[in-house]
Amino acid sequence: MTISVLDHPLAPPASAPCRTTDPELWFAESPSEVEHAKSLCQECPVRATCLEGALERREPWGVWGGELFLQGVVIPRKRPRGRPRKDQRDEAAA
Numbered sequence: 001m002t003i004s005v006l007d008h009p010l011a012p013p014a015s016a017p018c019r020t021t022d023p024e025l026w027f028a029e030s031p032s033e034v035e036h037a038k039s040l041c042q043e044c045p046v047r048a049t050c051l052e053g054a055l056e057r058r059e060p061w062g063v064w065g066g067e068l069f070l071q072g073v074v075i076p077r078k079r080p081r082g083r084p085r086k087d088q089r090d091e092a093a094a
Contacts, residue, residue, distance in 0.1 A: 012046045027062045031078040034068055041066030 012019055017040035018026060025037045041047050041063065051065020058072030067074045 016044050016046065017041060034063060034078045037063040038066050038068065
């Protein structure tokens, strides 16, 4: 018998953002979409449990408990694809 993670007693309630929003948002490529997903987690009643579980499992990627994971660790933000613009690098160096 297979039990779904969503049937687990500590699973997010049916009203949680991760259950009512497009699942692709939690694994988005766009930095703005990732930030949107993180913001939706802020009011979730199981945010801390979700984050704790993701840390224990070393989730390889995605937004979990309001934090972004990459290769099993929390990172502050998602960088856009490609190289930064040259004028942005000059401003950061100044």
